[in-house]
Amino acid sequence: NGSTKTDFIEEWVKIGQDAKSKVKKTHGHLPLDEQCAACEKESVNVSLANLLSYPFVREAVLAKKLALHGAHYNFVDG
Template sequence: MAEASYEEAIAGLKKLLSEKAEFQETAAAKIRQITAELVAITAGSTHFDPVDRIRTGFTHFKKSKFDDFIENWVKICTPAKTKTQTNCTDMSFEDKCTNCEKEAVNVSLGNLLSYPFVRESVVNNKLFVRGAHYNFVSGAFELWNLDFKLTPSLVV
């Protein structure tokens, strides 16, 4: 099974390189780099453990890339948390969490509008952006339209 995947990958690479000649130099450089890394790894050692290599690579990725990504992703929705804490003081904690989840969707919708091509398509009614929230416990699915206002430019 692994051999079939390997053969498919090689065939796919050959096809890509035959169609896109401009990638050949980059692909050759990458193959040389990977080969050199593998030679360097196995050169000083009589034992090479691929499972250990994968494990240490995963740990490195998680610590150096993934944790930062998740942290930054969660920070994006800080305005949703602030709005929920301000406007939902009389709700239960569970209801506040649900409200915050929905507000986080609204924040993401607002972020979509920061892309000029998305904003232009929404304004020209070529793209309709909607928010959604799914409650896994009750099975309820809520869908809402994007509510936004365009304000005229201010000249100072």
């Protein structure tokens, strides 16, 4: 509800739930660290899809006035 300085984080990380669900279905047999890495990458795809849910973004992409790009960087290994 935004009553504390960190409440926004709870809402922000909810976007990871879709990625987690997909990874559990497709990579659930893998060790947890590999599932986590896949989830990190899938979260980028989910974020891009979320951006496309905004009509003005989708229209700009379809009109080739805007291109969306996602990236994943491993801060541990560089």
